[in-house]
Amino acid sequence: GQQLNQSPQSMFIQEGEDVSMNCTSSSIFNTWLWYKQDPGEGPVLLIALYKAGELTSNGRLTAQFGITRKDSFLNISASIPSDVGIYFCAGQYRDDKIIFGKGTRLHILP
Amino acid sequence: NAGVTQTPKFRVLKTGQSMTLLCAQDMNHEYMYWYRQDPGMGLRLIHYSVGEGTTAKGEVPDGYNVSRLKKQNFLLGLESAAPSQTSVYFCASSYPRGNQPQHFGDGTRLSIL
Numbered sequence: 001g002q003q004l005n006q007s008p009q010s011m012f013i014q015e016g017e018d019v020s021m022n023c024t025s026s027s028i029f030n031t032w033l034w035y036k037q038d039p040g041e042g043p044v045l046l047i048a049l050y051k052a053g054e055l056t057s058n059g060r061l062t063a064q065f066g067i068t069r070k071d072s073f074l075n076i077s078a079s080i081p082s083d084v085g086i087y088f089c090a091g092q093y094r095d096d097k098i099i100f101g102k103g104t105r106l107h108i109l110p
Numbered sequence: 111n112a113g114v115t116q117t118p119k120f121r122v123l124k125t126g127q128s129m130t131l132l133c134a135q136d137m138n139h140e141y142m143y144w145y146r147q148d149p150g151m152g153l154r155l156i157h158y159s160v161g162e163g164t165t166a167k168g169e170v171p172d173g174y175n176v177s178r179l180k181k182q183n184f185l186l187g188l189e190s191a192a193p194s195q196t197s198v199y200f201c202a203s204s205y206p207r208g209n210q211p212q213h214f215g216d217g218t219r220l221s222i223l
Contacts, residue, residue, distance in 0.1 A: 006152075033211050042114070042200050042214030043153070088152065095206055096141060096160050102152035 002027040006089050006101030013079055014109050021104040022073040023089035031092040032065050032072040037103075038085045046087075047074070076106075084108050112136050114215035116201050122221045123191045131186040131218050133201030139213075140206040142184035143168075144176060146197040147217070153200065159184055160206065191222045 006023045013019060023032070031050055035043035047058050049065035049072060056063055062075045072091075076083055089101040114135045123129055133142065143158040145168075155168030159178040173195060175187045184203075188195060198219050202212040 009150075031211075035214075040216070042202075042216045044214070045211045048211050090212075096158060096166075098212065099155075100145075100153040102150060 002091065002093060002099050004089060004091055004099055004101040006104055008104055009102070010105040010107065012107045012109055015079060015081060017079055019076040019079055019083070019106060020073060021087060021089075022071060023091070023101045024071040025091060026070065027091070027093065028069045029091035029093050030069075032063070033090040033092065033098075034061075034063050034072070034074045035088045035090065035100075036085050037088065043088055079106075079108055081108055114201055114203055114213055116199075116215035116218050118218060119216070120219050122223065123188075124223050125191060125193060127191050128187070128189050129191065129220075130188075131199055131201075131220075133184045133186070133203075133215060135182055135184075135201075135203040135213075137203060137213065138181070139203035140181070141204045141212075142178065143202040143204075143212065144174070144184065144186045145200045145202065146170065146195075147200060148197050156186065156199075193222045196220060196222045 034046045037043045047063040052069045054065040060077045086103045088103045092098040117132045144156040145153040154170050157176040159165045162181040165176045177185045198217045200217050201215045204210045204212045
């Protein structure tokens with residue numbers, strides 16, 4: 001079945017640094033989604049990507065839908081303390097079928 | 111503006127007990143999903159529903175049952191709880207079109223002793 005490889009698993013960065021994470025798969029997806037999860041809460045949608053090659057921004061966040069439709073990346077510029085959390089990618093390949101990566105846990109060092 | 115509401119938020123069960131988790135959404139979404147989240151495993155789909163009266167198995171359905179008697183509600187049942195079912199459970203919902211993202215509840219933290 002479809003699988004997503006999300007990397008890195010965790011990141012330790014200094015406040016103000018830029019962050020990059022990605023998801024890859026051997027399968028093709030129609031939609032790529034990026035979610036963020038804060039402690040004790042459910043995932044919240046950050047960015048949705050619907051076309052191969054699409055580059056979309058949401059404030060300091062930028063995500064791209066890979067040309068091959070098998071990968072996506074998320075960049076966060078100038079990180080701030082509230083960026084701490086777990087980031088999940090998700091690939092949708094049918095109206096009712098979506099799979100999630102295992103998450104990237106972002107830590108920001110004081 | 112409730113969105114997706116899960117009840118209860120926390121529960122502790124003994125092995126062998128049964129319980130039902132309730133998910134309610136007020137967005138008129140057709141699709142609803144139940145996931146479990148375990149450390150290092152991400153979100154794994156248990157069961158889902160594409161409409162009132164329909165259910166389907168996801169990636170890890172064993173030990174769980176679901177029902178969708180009303181469009182706005184999706185129930186997840188544990189018939190005989192096992193310690194391996196200790197997890198955080200998330201409900202999500204979405205519109206039926208393929209490019210409509212899922213909206214999540216805040217989760218139910220379930221511990222089985």
